[in-house]
Amino acid sequence: MKIERAYTILTCPGRNFVTLKIVTDEGFHGLGDATLNGRELAVKAYLDEHVVPCLLGRDPRNIEDIWQYLYRGAYWRRGPVTMAAIAAVDVALWDIKGKLAAMPVYQLLGGKSRCGAMVYGHANGRDIEETIDEVAKYAAMGYRAIRAQSGIPGIPSTYGVAKDKLYYEPAEKGLPPENFWSTEKYLLHVPKLFESLRVKFGDDVHLLHDAHHRLTPIEAARLGKSLEPYHLFWLEDAVTAELQEGFRIVRQHTTTPLALGEVFNTIWDAKTVITEQLIDYIRMATVHSGGITHLKKVASLAEIYHVLTGCHGATDLSPVSLAAALHFDISVNNFGIQEYMLHTRETDEVFPHTYSFSDGFLHPGDAPGLGVDYDEKLAAQFPYERAYLPINRKLDGTMFNW
Numbered sequence: 001m002k003i004e005r006a007y008t009i010l011t012c013p014g015r016n017f018v019t020l021k022i023v024t025d026e027g028f029h030g031l032g033d034a035t036l037n038g039r040e041l042a043v044k045a046y047l048d049e050h051v052v053p054c055l056l057g058r059d060p061r062n063i064e065d066i067w068q069y070l071y072r073g074a075y076w077r078r079g080p081v082t083m084a085a086i087a088a089v090d091v092a093l094w095d096i097k098g099k100l101a102a103m104p105v106y107q108l109l110g111g112k113s114r115c116g117a118m119v120y121g122h123a124n125g126r127d128i129e130e131t132i133d134e135v136a137k138y139a140a141m142g143y144r145a146i147r148a149q150s151g152i153p154g155i156p157s158t159y160g161v162a163k164d165k166l167y168y169e170p171a172e173k174g175l176p177p178e179n180f181w182s183t184e185k186y187l188l189h190v191p192k193l194f195e196s197l198r199v200k201f202g203d204d205v206h207l208l209h210d211a212h213h214r215l216t217p218i219e220a221a222r223l224g225k226s227l228e229p230y231h232l233f234w235l236e237d238a239v240t241a242e243l244q245e246g247f248r249i250v251r252q253h254t255t256t257p258l259a260l261g262e263v264f265n266t267i268w269d270a271k272t273v274i275t276e277q278l279i280d281y282i283r284m285a286t287v288h289s290g291g292i293t294h295l296k297k298v299a300s301l302a303e304i305y306h307v308l309t310g311c312h313g314a315t316d317l318s319p320v321s322l323a324a325a326l327h328f329d330i331s332v333n334n335f336g337i338q339e340y341m342l343h344t345r346e347t348d349e350v351f352p353h354t355y356s357f358s359d360g361f362l363h364p365g366d367a368p369g370l371g372v373d374y375d376e377k378l379a380a381q382f383p384y385e386r387a388y389l390p391i392n393r394k395l396d397g398t399m400f401n402w
């Protein structure tokens with residue numbers, strides 16, 4: 001069997017997605033997500049110009065060898081563009097293998113370890129009152145875990161607090177918008193938010209929070225300590241993690257569970273925080289971390305250090321990525337939780353899929369492969385639109401950590 005054709009498709013049904021389609025000489029095809037928010041065209045060019053020509057004629061069943069060929073063969077290793085491109089190929093090949101075997105991908109990964117993947121939804125409001133109302137909506141929809149973000153008094157706009165509540169989209173059309181930030185105001189506000197949420201909703205619902213890499217280690221330690229009475233499920237991305245050792249300081253001071261890694265691309269990015277047990281959840285997702293093949297290795301390393309998985313699942317990860325995550329989630333032993341943001345109706349129509357939500361859990365379905373299709377005709381109606389994540393400045397104008 002040979003790879004006969006492979007091509008990328010760019011579409012914007014509300015937001016941009018880059019998808020790789022691989023077609024074999026025996027008529028099977030597979031899909032991979034290659035979307036890198038705000039840098040979509042770079043991954044598309046990497047695939048079109050440098051990867052697709054090397055794939056033609058190869059046996060699509062040799063997933064591990066093709067992964068190593070693309071990773072080692074390039075000489076220039078790692079990085080989000082490279083790893084998103086490799087991920088797209090890898091996930092498309094798992095999709096093909098599932099179709100060849102007439103099995104859902106999770107069967108090829110070892111079968112089910114659980115019936116479904118517990119997910120967390122996204123509640124955010126301009127202030128504490130509005131955030132409470134949003135949490136109530138997710139609780140009423142059956143979510144058992146809810147991430148809560150709130151605007152901060154004295155700061156005009158805060159990343160993670162959406163205008164459109166149910167279909168939260170972090171990127172904005174045009175050039176990057178600018179947000180402002182004050183760590184002092186934030187650190188005073190967040191404990192009040194979680195105190196109010198526990199008073200209102202009690203102890204049973206899992207509550208999560210994302211600090212979006214905004215704190216220094218000692219500030220993160222203070223936040224973690226001040227949130228201990230409200231027993232968060234996790235505090236995410238407390239500190240930017242290029243310097244993984246920084247998490248030693250956070251860990252020494254607080255028992256609030258820590259999640260990290262949505263921007264990591266390879267196992268090397270997570271090696272110190274996993275092997276020194278500095279985090280509790282690893283957030284890497286197939287699309288930005290080299291696909292299912294590489295994420296399985298990350299999960300195996302994490303398993304022996306008591307670290308659970310909690311795959312990134314924001315709206316900039318396409319339904320192909322969400323499906324890949326769900327097959328992975330229900331098969332690995334050390335699954336923790338899966339992030340879930342609803343895609344828009346247009347996106348769901350471009351990517352018809354078998355996964356479904358019920359009672360706080362997502363289920364991947366039992367179709368052969370990933371269980372996601374792609375409506376190319378419909379996709380063509382939504383041309384690419386430039387969009388970026390916002391940048392962040394302190395109140396005095398200084399460019400700030402993101």
Ligand code: CS2
Nearest residue numbers: 037170210262313314316339
């Ligand atoms: C967020 C994302 O889902 C999350 O935890 O951090 O909204 C993230 O900022 C975007 O996916 C960036 O593209």
Ligand code: MG
Nearest residue numbers: 210236237262
């Ligand atoms: Mg995050």
